[in-house]
């Protein structure tokens with residue numbers, strides 16, 4: 001957003017790692033900054049940009065190289081490991097223009113970006129796209145406060161967090177041998193964090209009160225979430241209704257028409273996000289559990305997962321169910337026909353359901369999802385977590401039971417009341433003067449001050 005005299009308060013570079021769950025919160029934060037008078041540029045790797053559906057918005061999107069740059073190659077792994085060369089080129093290109101960056105907000109899983117910021121005299125700000133609880137757990141693991149592998153029976157007590165069992169821990173911690181390279185990445189977030197000027201977290205104070213206080217004791221933390229488009233919460237940014245960058249094409253018209261024809265709170269919306277894959281036998285149990293629950297359902301089954309649907313399932317459920325490859329999730333969750341969200345508990349999906357007051361059936365798969373599911377059920381009281389049966393599979397009877405309980409049961413009533421309470425709190429924090437709004441204002445003030453008083457590049 002331009003100031004009246006045509007100048008901006010400051011030019012900020014916001015750098016997400018190009019996965020849907022990282023792009024969404026960082027783009028939304030970028031839009032908030034733009035609405036408060038900053039100019040914002042968001043670089044995304046060329047390979048990701050090529051497969052994105054870019055909506056119009058308040059921010060400039062700048063394609064950069066990840067070393068692969070073909071339409072089919074979208075793994076971005078080289079960039080994740082070290083994209084300093086590419087980022088340096090971008091920063092220097094703007095440095096030579098009349099519109100240099102003063103600040104870099106980088107995804108916390110790209111810690112090398114802070115070194116680039118430092119070398120070019122930029123204000124360096126780390127952005128955590130996951131919850132404070134998760135950040136705290138990874139921090140303690142990095143500090144050696146948690147000895148891996150964890151003892152199976154032990155209850156884990158960490159400052160600011162409820163007591164956690166091993167099955168509540170992020171999968172990279174409960175099963176450190178499962179994805180050692182990702183474990184290394186999440187621990188590395190803390191390798192140089194003490195040098196960051198600010199640490200932003202996509203959460204809000206009341207949601208994780210004690211964990212936020214604990215984090216504030218270590219780093220200069222500002223909570224700025226939940227990062228949903230403004231029209232779903234505070235309505236302060238006119239026309240901000242979607243995340244703008246979609247890595248897949250949503251079946252919007254079809255979903256809307258189908259939901260419009262369903263009764264209020266009669267639909268179970270099912271999605272496992274953009275990455276998680278279910279085993280074929282788990283898919284089968286889920287499919288029949290959904291059918292047996294006898295509710296309407298809208299299920300997102302990504303193209304790559306389609307072959308795992310049981311044969312005849314689509315024919316047998318044609319009256320009650322719709323299966324799509326991707327949907328406009330926010331529109332779906334905000335639709336009055338939706339009565340509950342059967343979710344993998346990715347952090348964005350969790351925040352979206354909380355912010356829109358939708359009860360959840362939590363079926364975590366991996367990464368931070370088990371911890372989020374624990375909070376959904378036991379800390380915020382906004383859903384039930386399915387129990388995992390033999391061979392790690394959730395049986396159809398368990399699915400059916402949890403769905404029915406949330407949709408029609410006694411616990412469902414209490415869950416719906418809590419869900420409404422959290423929706424109101426989420427709206428409050430982003431409304432003018434709310435905690436996240438104040439923190440975003442503080443960020444804008446700091447970036448503006450830094451821009452006005454820029455020092456020469458700081459040496460390492």
Ligand code: UDP
Nearest residue numbers: 021273274275300326327329346347348349
């Ligand atoms: N999403 C969507 N359409 C879908 C499924 C998911 O727009 O059909 C969005 C969802 O709103 C969320 C993001 O994709 O913002 C998924 O992020 P999350 O952290 O929940 O899960 P991940 O994909 O990272 O596992």
